[in-house]
Amino acid sequence: MIEVKNIVKQFGEQTVLKGVSTRFEAGMTNLIIGQSGSGKTVFLKSLLGIHTPDSGTISFDGRIYSELSNDEKRALRTEIGMVFQGSALFDSMTVEENIGFPLKMFTNKTPAEIKERVDFVIDRVHLVNAHHKRPSEISGGMQKRVAIARAIVNNPKYLFCDEPNSGLDPKTAIVIDNLIQEITQEYNITTVINTHDMNSVMEIGEKIVFLKNGLLEWEGSNKEIFKTDNAAVTDFVYSSELFKRVRKMYLEDDVK
Amino acid sequence: MLIRYLSQIGKYFIMLKEIFNKPTKWSVMKQLILKEVDDLIIGSLGIVAFISFFVGGVVAIQTALNLTNPLIPKYLIGFATRQSVVLEFAPTFISIIMAGKMGSFITSSIGTMRVTEQIDALEVMGVNSLNYLVFPKIIALLLYPFVIGLSMFLGIFGGWMAAVYGGFTSSPEFITGLQTEFIPFHIAYAFIKTFTFALLLATIPSFHGYYMKGGALEVGQASTVSFVWTSVVIILMNFILTQLLLS
Ligand SMILES: Nc1ncnc2c1ncn2[C@@H]1O[C@H](COP(=O)(O)OP(=O)(O)OP(=O)(O)O)[C@@H](O)[C@H]1O
Ligand SMILES: [Mg+2]
Numbered sequence: 001m002i003e004v005k006n007i008v009k010q011f012g013e014q015t016v017l018k019g020v021s022t023r024f025e026a027g028m029t030n031l032i033i034g035q036s037g038s039g040k041t042v043f044l045k046s047l048l049g050i051h052t053p054d055s056g057t058i059s060f061d062g063r064i065y066s067e068l069s070n071d072e073k074r075a076l077r078t079e080i081g082m083v084f085q086g087s088a089l090f091d092s093m094t095v096e097e098n099i100g101f102p103l104k105m106f107t108n109k110t111p112a113e114i115k116e117r118v119d120f121v122i123d124r125v126h127l128v129n130a131h132h133k134r135p136s137e138i139s140g141g142m143q144k145r146v147a148i149a150r151a152i153v154n155n156p157k158y159l160f161c162d163e164p165n166s167g168l169d170p171k172t173a174i175v176i177d178n179l180i181q182e183i184t185q186e187y188n189i190t191t192v193i194n195t196h197d198m199n200s201v202m203e204i205g206e207k208i209v210f211l212k213n214g215l216l217e218w219e220g221s222n223k224e225i226f227k228t229d230n231a232a233v234t235d236f237v238y239s240s241e242l243f244k245r246v247r248k249m250y251l252e253d254d255v256k
Numbered sequence: 257m258l259i260r261y262l263s264q265i266g267k268y269f270i271m272l273k274e275i276f277n278k279p280t281k282w283s284v285m286k287q288l289i290l291k292e293v294d295d296l297i298i299g300s301l302g303i304v305a306f307i308s309f310f311v312g313g314v315v316a317i318q319t320a321l322n323l324t325n326p327l328i329p330k331y332l333i334g335f336a337t338r339q340s341v342v343l344e345f346a347p348t349f350i351s352i353i354m355a356g357k358m359g360s361f362i363t364s365s366i367g368t369m370r371v372t373e374q375i376d377a378l379e380v381m382g383v384n385s386l387n388y389l390v391f392p393k394i395i396a397l398l399l400y401p402f403v404i405g406l407s408m409f410l411g412i413f414g415g416w417m418a419a420v421y422g423g424f425t426s427s428p429e430f431i432t433g434l435q436t437e438f439i440p441f442h443i444a445y446a447f448i449k450t451f452t453f454a455l456l457l458a459t460i461p462s463f464h465g466y467y468m469k470g471g472a473l474e475v476g477q478a479s480t481v482s483f484v485w486t487s488v489v490i491i492l493m494n495f496i497l498t499q500l501l502l503s
Contacts, residue, residue, distance in 0.1 A: 045376075048380055050376050050379065050380065070277075070278075071278070073382075074278060074382040074384070075382065076382075077379070077380055077381060077382035078381065078382040080380060080381075080382075082377065082380045082381075084373045084376070084377060086372060086373055088372060088373035088374050088376065088377040089374075089377075090369075090374055090377070091368075091372075091374070101381075102381050104281075104283075104284060105280070105281060105284060105381065105382075105383060106381075106382065
């Protein structure tokens with residue numbers, strides 16, 4: 001469980017986060033939505049300590065990040081898996097080496113055991129024919145999947161994904177969403193996902209946090225997001241005709 | 257302005273300290289070091305050999321052409337070549353060239369990792385990214401004195417070739433010159449400089465790459481800035497060490 005209290009993050013004059021508080025439960029897929037530029041990435045990076053918040057606290061199952069020593073921070077980080085918006089794969093390594101990297105660094109597994117585990121996660125993210133390629137030699141969608149594989153290979157306790165399925169075709173996007181939800185439940189991971197994808201919101205949004213202008217505008221589940229009459233949320237989530245109709249049908253169904 | 261420079265220098269020393277914190281697993285580090293030796297040391301041998309041989313030759317020819325007074329003995333060609341190659345050309349001049357070659361390679365490779373968030377990815381995993389990226393470079397550059405040793409040898413060899421085959425002097429005379437007034441401490445002086453420059457070559461370009469901000473454009477700018485600063489600091493250290501050790 002991650003508890004966020006009142007975090008504020010400024011860049012020079014611009015205040016990107018103006019005091020956001022919320023909590024993310026373990027075993028649940030927590031989604032952060034909001035317009036492009038609303039601060040989702042900054043929020044996620046502040047949780048991870050890549051950005052240091054100007055004020056506020058973040059606690060990982062009771063461990064308050066800002067109060068940990070450097071060694072404790074590093075130890076905590078080995079429990080974290082992160083999928084960056086731009087994948088952030090190591091371009092000097094092959095796909096296989098990228099995925100095996102956390103194992104090589106932080107476990108005492110033998111090369112054979114690492115290989116076995118890497119093959120297992122490669123299979124789970126549906127990557128084919130990529131083992132020995134370099135990140136620059138595979139497509140953007142494949143890079144995303146490699147990044148996901150690398151994030152989950154060492155069984156993280158906390159999983160952060162910045163738009164894990166942007167750039168994926170709808171079918172693979174759903175596969176990835178379901179994969180993330182599956183492992184979240186299976187290993188009781190605290191998962192936080194930034195997304196633009198309304199499909200993901202409907203499919204796996206067990207908890208949704210809507211950021212607007214640096215503030216938490218609304219939070220709730222995907223069931224509740226159909227019913228809310230918060231104008232900012234409906235305006236954002238149901239901006240397409242298709243989703244407006246989906247919502248209408250859902251609400252009519254509900255009445256019956 | 258001054259404050260900015262001072263804070264940069266402070267940041268540089270904090271970085272140096274952080275490099276030696278929380279070391280990376282030895283089995284991983286070993287491979288990283290071998291890779292850096294390959295990229296930085298082995299990869300530089302060709303250009304260093306080429307430059308040293310020809311510049312050594314030019315030094316000998318220039319000296320010979322300027323020794324028009326028949327009273328000055330010809331063995332001075334060998335002497336002058338040795339002094340300039342061993343004392344300045346190999347340690348300092350080659351290091352400036354390496355500030356361009358190794359330095360821009362280091363800054364751009366670390367800078368690219370910074371802008372594509374690979375450094376963030378390392379940190380998020382709990383890796384000490386400074387140790388992971390910079391420490392192997394420092395260790396690899398412990399071999400840098402061999403590069404400079406090679407440069408000294410080839411510089412003098414080039415001088416000998418040019419002097420003898422250019423008909424300026426005879427081989428025994430040149431060799432007499434090489435042995436004239438040989439001061440062993442000069443070799444020590446040259447290698448103390450080399451060693452200092454090696455540390456600067458590993459760390460200043462790393463600093464510029466590691467702390468850069470922006471995108472691909474800024475990676476290019478950082479490489480240029482890093483070259484300028486590495487050479488400025490090398491020249492300054494050269495001056496300071498020469499004052500301290502020789503005067
Ligand atoms: N390192 C930084 N320095 C300065 N400003 C930044 C930095 N990172 C982000 N910002 C600013 O913070 C704001 C929020 O950016 P952020 O990347 O969090 O948006 P986002 O919600 O993730 O958008 P997207 O959905 O397009 O990824 C932007 O206005 C951006 O300019
Ligand atoms: Mg973003």
